[in-house]
Amino acid sequence: MNATLDAAYQRLLKELCRRLGAARAELQLLGNADMPARTIVQDDARPVGAGAHAIAIPIREGAHDIGRLHMVFASSAPLPDPAEQELAQTMVELAALLVEEHHQLSWGVLRQASRRILSVAEEELQRIVLDIHDGPVQKLFALSSHLALLQAQLGDTPPEARATLEPTVQRATMLIEGALQDIRVMLSGLRMAEFHQRSLPDVLEELAFQHETLTSNHVALEIAGAIPPVSMPVKIALYRVMQEGLSNAYRHANVDRHAVRVSSHDGWVELEVADQGRGFEPPPLEGPGATEREEHIGLRGMRERMHLVGGQLRVISQPGQGTRVIVQVPSDA
Structure with a gap:
């Protein structure tokens, strides 16, 4: 939650404590697909001694629970009556609806764009896979074929030259085959799964x-x-x-x-x-x-x-x- 919304909730908690005589308040809101669960604790709560009383007021949106308002009262303070508790519940539910609306206006378009970017990025990844397959991979295959041809021609060279060149050609062939295998593994991991x-x-x-x-x-x-x-x-x-x-x-x-x-x-x-x-x-x-x-x-x-x-x-x-x-x-x- 951003600083503006956090400050708004803080003002709400302070006002509720002032109206109802509570020493401190804490608001717990459940998460959903668009907003994470969060807890807002009053930042200027008063200390309470022994024998303090606490109440929990459910916060609902329609028939669904969306959180709890917890309030703590000193032992000498009277607890709010049902009408006062209903007022607190209504104020928090209204604030939660306004925050949700603000969040949707602020982030709804951004999240839709983010999901589109995810699909576009995947398509771009597939283009890169094809470019690698049609470019470097084909050139490595061609080089491997040339090395195989060279190795076959080494049989016609003098023994001393063959003894010098053959290990080098074999090492080069093994390196190319290893590189091709590594690229195959990498591309198989990147390839789109339809x-x-x-x-x-x-x-x-x-x-x-x-x-x-x-x-x-x-x-x-x-x-x-x-x-x-x-x-x-x-x-x-x-x-x-x-x-x-x-x-x-x-x-x-x-x-x-x-x-x-x-x-x-x-x-x-x-x-x-x-x-x-x-x-x-x-x-x-x-x-x-x-x-x-x-x-x-x-x-x-x-x-x-x-x-x-x-x-x-x-x-x-x-x-x-x-x-x-x-x-x-x-x-x-």
Whole structure:
């Protein structure tokens, strides 16, 4: 939440405390697809002694709970009557609606643009893949053919010259073959999975098979129940998060088995990539201390992809305890 909205909530809490005689107030608002959960604590709260009383007032939007207003009163202060509590509830609900409207006006267009950028970036990535395949890869294949021809012609050269040249030609051939294999692996990871034509379960199943083929590791993929259709940006984001999670596990977990679970509940699609490997201490991914370090580029990429589609990322891990990467995305994002 930005400083302007935070200041507005602070003024509201101060006014409620003044009107109702409370020593301090705290507002907890639940998150949704567009706004994260947040807690606003009154910044000039008065101290309370022993025997303080507390009340919790539900904050609703229609029939849905969207948060709680907690107020603390000194033991000598009277508690607000039902009419006063209803007034406080109404004031907070109105403020929450105004904040939501402000957020939609400020960020709705930006988020739509971000999701379009995600699709455009994926298309640009595919263009780069084709350029690499049609350019450098073809030239390396041609060079490999020339080296094979040269190696065949070495049989007609004097023994001394052949003894000098043959090891060099063989090393060059091995280097080119290794480079071509590295490029194949890289391009297979970048290649688009026909996102337009296929469902989310289909593209994730293909990704699991692709990972098994490239690494010889086993991926246990579970599609738990029916998964609702999702937008192109969400499909791309979940695909790339699963890809990065499996890649990280292959490179760092020191195990040859991975588990992936996809489920849907309460309007969210959840993807979990887990392993029972060596584990690590995850860096902070949100807030003022969120990592921007170069070695965390994979985690940062997953975090940013989730932000673009209104999703959430959690990384649960400890040394020796394996790792769980869990993302949740609104199914209608």
